[in-house]
Every structure is written in C-alpha cells, then in structure tokens.
Amino acid sequence: MKMVFRWFGSQDDPVPLEYIRQIPAMTGIAGTLPDIPVGEVWPVERIAALREEVNGAGLEFEVVESVGMHEDIKLGKPSRDEWIAKYQETIRRLGKYGVKVICYNFMPVFDWTRTELAKVLPDGSNTMAYDEAALAKIDPSRIVESMSEMSKGYYLPGWEPERLGRLDELFRAYRDVGEDDLAVNLGYFLKKIVPVCKESGIKMAIHPDDPPWSVFGLPRIMKSAADIERILGFVDEPENGLTLCTGCFGSNPANDIPAVIRRFGERIHFAHVRNIKISGQCTFHETSHYSCDGSLDVYAIMRTYHDIGYRGYVRPDHGRMIWGENGRPGYGLYDRALGVAYLNGIWEALERS
Numbered sequence: 001m002k003m004v005f006r007w008f009g010s011q012d013d014p015v016p017l018e019y020i021r022q023i024p025a026m027t028g029i030a031g032t033l034p035d036i037p038v039g040e041v042w043p044v045e046r047i048a049a050l051r052e053e054v055n056g057a058g059l060e061f062e063v064v065e066s067v068g069m070h071e072d073i074k075l076g077k078p079s080r081d082e083w084i085a086k087y088q089e090t091i092r093r094l095g096k097y098g099v100k101v102i103c104y105n106f107m108p109v110f111d112w113t114r115t116e117l118a119k120v121l122p123d124g125s126n127t128m129a130y131d132e133a134a135l136a137k138i139d140p141s142r143i144v145e146s147m148s149e150m151s152k153g154y155y156l157p158g159w160e161p162e163r164l165g166r167l168d169e170l171f172r173a174y175r176d177v178g179e180d181d182l183a184v185n186l187g188y189f190l191k192k193i194v195p196v197c198k199e200s201g202i203k204m205a206i207h208p209d210d211p212p213w214s215v216f217g218l219p220r221i222m223k224s225a226a227d228i229e230r231i232l233g234f235v236d237e238p239e240n241g242l243t244l245c246t247g248c249f250g251s252n253p254a255n256d257i258p259a260v261i262r263r264f265g266e267r268i269h270f271a272h273v274r275n276i277k278i279s280g281q282c283t284f285h286e287t288s289h290y291s292c293d294g295s296l297d298v299y300a301i302m303r304t305y306h307d308i309g310y311r312g313y314v315r316p317d318h319g320r321m322i323w324g325e326n327g328r329p330g331y332g333l334y335d336r337a338l339g340v341a342y343l344n345g346i347w348e349a350l351e352r353s
Ligand SMILES: [Mn+2]
Pocket: 207, 245, 248, 272, 317
C-alpha cells in the first residue's frame, strides 16, 4: 500500500507539507484545487504549480481528491455533455502531470453531512457527529448555514457556497430524479470518461455516500454492496473503480467491509481508513482510528487488504481535534498522523507474520 494524506493546498490548509512529510512512511498527498468552481477545467499552470510544490516537499502528487461534479451531470440535463467535456479535459491534464487516481462522489446537492462538527468527547477531544434525530429538526434550507456556522471559517469540501446558494432550485430539480435515474446518469458519465481515463493513465474511484442513506429525501446510490455492484457494472473496466471509505460505508452496520474488500478488491484504488462509533439508528460520531475506540474492526479491515495483496493508495480519514489543535473539522494533523502510525503498525505486523 501507499500511504497518502489529504491536503487542501497551502492557501487553504493550516497543515504544512513539511509536517506531512515528517509522518513516518508518508509517500504523498491527495490534493485538490479548492478554489476552482465546480465543473470548470483545471488550469494547466495551477496543476503544474501544485505538483511542483508537493514534489518540492519530497512528496508525490498521484491522487486527486476531488474533481468536483457539476450538478447538471448528476441531474442528466441536456447541458451535461458540455460539463462532461470539461471533466474529460481535466482528466487529460491531470494524467499529463502524473496523477493516477481521481476520487469523486456522486451525491446530489449535499456532499457529506454532519449535525455537529465539534462534539466534545469524554477525554476532552472533539469530533464530527451525525444524529438522525438532530437532522430531522434542521430545515434543509438551513443546513448550509448550519454547516458554515460550525466550520470555523474553513472551506468544507463539497459545500461550495456558489452551488449551494441555489438550494431551492436544486431541491426542485431533484423532485423527479429517483435513485434509478441518478444511477443511469452516473452510468452515462462513466461511459464518456472511461476511454479518456484509459488514454490518460487515470483510474476513477467513486467515494461512498456519507452517510450511506438518504438525507432530506434526496436519492443516494453508493451506500451498499449491491450499489457497488451496479456501479462497477456500468463500465466493467479497472478505470471505473472505488474509493472504499470505511467510516462512511461502515456507518450502516449492515455493510460488511471485509466482505466488500474481498469481493471488489481489484477495483479498489483508494482506501480511506477511519473508525466511527455507532450509538443508535443512523447515529454515529467519529473516533480515533483504533478498533477499541469505535464500532469498526480496523485490524480486520487492514488484514483483509493485506490478504488480497492490496497495492493501492491508503489514507487516514477524518480525525478528532486533539492536543488543542485548531483546524479544519476532520482534517487536523495530530489525530490523522496517529491514525497513520496505527495503520502502518498493523501493516508491518501483517507483513512480518
Ligand atoms: Mn472518506
């Protein structure tokens, strides 16, 4: 496996590349250009500058998380072909600069959703949480305000204000789009981009819905093993692959993560490993990566990756805020670095046993 670390760029991420480089066995970053409007082609000079900066710090830039998906593609609007053409061009450009994997998601309107971004735990750390009962009390039109109030001023990936400013319009647009329609629109997108990925040496890796159930009645199509099977079937090629995020996928206890790794492992190009504590129906909070702190068996997950000979990218996912760190919710340095050390320790023990 190749360990990478999500990084939002020097303008936007309080964690410097130099610190990421100091985490043992770190090989590179999963990077993005957060200021490019969703759907627009990434400028060559910006991609080149990002790669140069990352390489200059002794790290690789082989993973992008994410290239945003214009809503018209998800909605299957006639204008989608123009947006897909732009996505194809971004893929070509990233391929030229050595990117191998693009992580993306296909969630309507909202990206990941939480009801608390700094829930205080008994040890004094704080973490992100989702509570179905709390969500039911939030009016959908207020969720953007609620997330932005909780964000401490940081850009939250997938919560771009320009897109979410049109919330009523987006909800209206999705009234007639069910899960099957959304899935068909994903299939259409994949059929158009996979040939470009092949030419560019890039593999797409779809991220599970977070959380893996419908939020505010919107359709969700990447929440179970059956959903994965349908998505991989749209284009049966390695370029149509997966990001398996244990924290998202595992917040539904019916999802058996080791079974999914064994079944779809060849198509997993990016592994997000983190833990969550499930405390009720559709209710969880994020914990340290350690198995003993959460509901997921992180050892069993890593052992399964080891069993299948996984050679793809891995990253620690959301961490808590610990040791007084003040940073982007989920993306502080300290707890994610502890997560890396733990995952590397499990991996070394597996390698040597
Ligand atoms: Mn993830």
